[in-house]
Amino acid sequence: MDFENSEGKIKIIKEILEREWQFFQSAQNTGGRAECQDNKEEFLIMRKSQWKTFPLNVLKSYLEDLKEAEKNKSNLVVEKYARMMKYSAPEEYEKIKGFFPEILPEKRETVNQIVKIYLNWEKELMEKYPKLTSKGRVLNSKDDTPEHTSIETYLKGELFSYSFETVTMYLMYIKECIQKNINLAELNIENIIKEKGYTSLEEAESKI
Structure with missing residues (x-):
């Protein structure tokens, strides 16, 4: 599996982070600038931890998505x-949905497959590390509020922003992980807590 931080992978992740940060800075919240937009360190920890769980081919494909978006003046x-607002703020979403590309059925199905697998991983994680995971998002979209977005909603919003090529590659990778009994949600949170100074998930669970 592609978890090694090769020089090529580190370079691509760095470029992804730079491009995402610029997009994040130009995002305009209806309530004004969000507090998280001024916390670059936390942004980089969270995004880098996620991207380190991705294989090189998916990272390259997503980087092309970002470049294509910039070329087309989209974000x-x-x-x-x-x-995400489709689930957390549906009335607001109805007003803006026309500004974004329609999601084709095959892409929606691919994303739904990924989300189903990932939510099972998240459930496993919550059972193993209840204190640690209680600090994060709730699991399901049914529990969304305008202020608090679930893992399911966040994941759908993220994946729907990828190209069909990228989500297709990612689903193939996720299926490989299932065969090898690898939980990507656990790897992601392990990357996060190590960035924050813990040596293991067990240590973080005992100290939080």
Whole structure:
């Protein structure tokens, strides 16, 4: 599996982070600038931890998505948060949905497959590390509020902002992970807590 931080992978992640941060900075919240937009360190920790769980081919494909978006003067970070509003703020979403590309059925099906698998991983994680995961998002979209977005909603918003090519590659990778009994949600949170100074998930669970 592609978890090694090769020089090529580190370079691509760095470029992804730079492009995402620029998109994030230009995102405009209806209530004004969000507090998280001024916390670059936390942004980089969270996004880098996620991208380190991705294989090189998916990272390359997503980087092309970002470049294509810039060329077309669109913003994938804005699109991601807008698509989340379908679940967390449906009335607001109805007013803005026309500004974004229609999601084709095959892409929707691919995303739904990924989300189903990922939510099972998240459930496993919550059972193993209840204290640690209680600090994060709730699991399901049914529990969304305008202020608090679930893992399911966040994941859908993120994946729908990727190209069909990228989500297709990612689903193939996720299926490989299932066969090898690898939980990507656990790897992601392990990357986060190590960035924050813990040596293991067990240590973080005992100290939080």
